[in-house]
Amino acid sequence: MTRRFVLLLLTALALVVPSQPAAAKTLPVVDMTALDAAAHVEGYRGNQPALGDDPSTILVQQALTKKGFTVEADGEYGRATTKAYTKFQRSLGYKTIDANGVPGPESLAVLGAGRFTVSHVVQVGSRSDTYYGKRVNTRTRQMLVAADAAVPWKLRLAQGSYCGLVKARCAAASAGTHDGGGVVDVSVKGMSTTRRWQTVQALRQVGFAAWLRTPSQCGGCWSAHIHAVAIGDTDVWQRNGKFTNRDQVADYFVGRNGLSGHKRDNTPTKYRVPFTTWEQYAGL
Numbered sequence: 001m002t003r004r005f006v007l008l009l010l011t012a013l014a015l016v017v018p019s020q021p022a023a024a025k026t027l028p029v030v031d032m033t034a035l036d037a038a039a040h041v042e043g044y045r046g047n048q049p050a051l052g053d054d055p056s057t058i059l060v061q062q063a064l065t066k067k068g069f070t071v072e073a074d075g076e077y078g079r080a081t082t083k084a085y086t087k088f089q090r091s092l093g094y095k096t097i098d099a100n101g102v103p104g105p106e107s108l109a110v111l112g113a114g115r116f117t118v119s120h121v122v123q124v125g126s127r128s129d130t131y132y133g134k135r136v137n138t139r140t141r142q143m144l145v146a147a148d149a150a151v152p153w154k155l156r157l158a159q160g161s162y163c164g165l166v167k168a169r170c171a172a173a174s175a176g177t178h179d180g181g182g183v184v185d186v187s188v189k190g191m192s193t194t195r196r197w198q199t200v201q202a203l204r205q206v207g208f209a210a211w212l213r214t215p216s217q218c219g220g221c222w223s224a225h226i227h228a229v230a231i232g233d234t235d236v237w238q239r240n241g242k243f244t245n246r247d248q249v250a251d252y253f254v255g256r257n258g259l260s261g262h263k264r265d266n267t268p269t270k271y272r273v274p275f276t277t278w279e280q281y282a283g284l
């Protein structure tokens with residue numbers, strides 16, 4: 001093909017293809033699963049390593065500033081962004097667990113109107129779903145079903161989520177970590193040590209921050225169990241200014257155990273998996 005012919009062809013095409021109206025321009029995309037994982041990890045204490053220079057976080061920060069909730073567009077979902085997003089949620093009429101600074105699908109859609117679209121939506125679904133008779137949200141139940149399918153034995157729960165929201169009785173030793181969504185205790189009764197670790201691994205593979213808890217960790221205040229927190233769950237709960245379930249995910253991200261001493265995660269290397277979310281695992 002000669003150059004002249006190509007030029008002619010391009011000119012002809014330009015005449016045939018109508019120019020796009022301004023309103024139809026493609027909007028940038030916010031990856032919600034990456035955004036909410038960053039909100040869990042980077043909001044903690046302000047000194048955690050970042051998940052990465054996240055373009056989704058930058059888009060949200062810019063949109064918050066445009067709405068009058070000014071925050072630096074640095075790509076880190078730290079304390080300032082958590083606060084700005086909380087104010088934005090309150091401006092929409094949300095309260096308590098719905099104004100926790102972690103973007104949910106509805107508030108994010110409002111913020112993004114005319115500015116960005118949202119992909120890999122984190123949808124916790126119903127807060128009164130159940131798994132093994134314990135209260136969990138739909139996303140957590142789906143995660144448990146997937147983890148259960150990965151091991152030849154049944155996952156049984158010793159404790160569910162939302163103790164703070166529905167004022168249910170939760171173990172005092174849990175220190176408020178089960179007050180919000182995405183948190184469960186898996187029973188390890190009668191399981192061999194190997195099976196316990198394999199269960200931890202199965203839970204981690206589907207997007208939980210999970211640890212095997214042993215009685216010696218708290219002077220016998222609990223019996224052995226697995227405590228698991230769904231990474232990116234939007235129902236983060238605050239108690240006395242602490243974001244209970246969110247801060248445990250931040251600990252998991254840096255290889256710590258999510259307990260008040262923030263000791264190193266004692267999970268054997270062979271049962272560890274890369275940090276991931278349910279949406280990434282399930283291809284949502």
Ligand SMILES: [Zn+2]
Nearest residue numbers: 174184185227
């Ligand atoms: Zn627990």
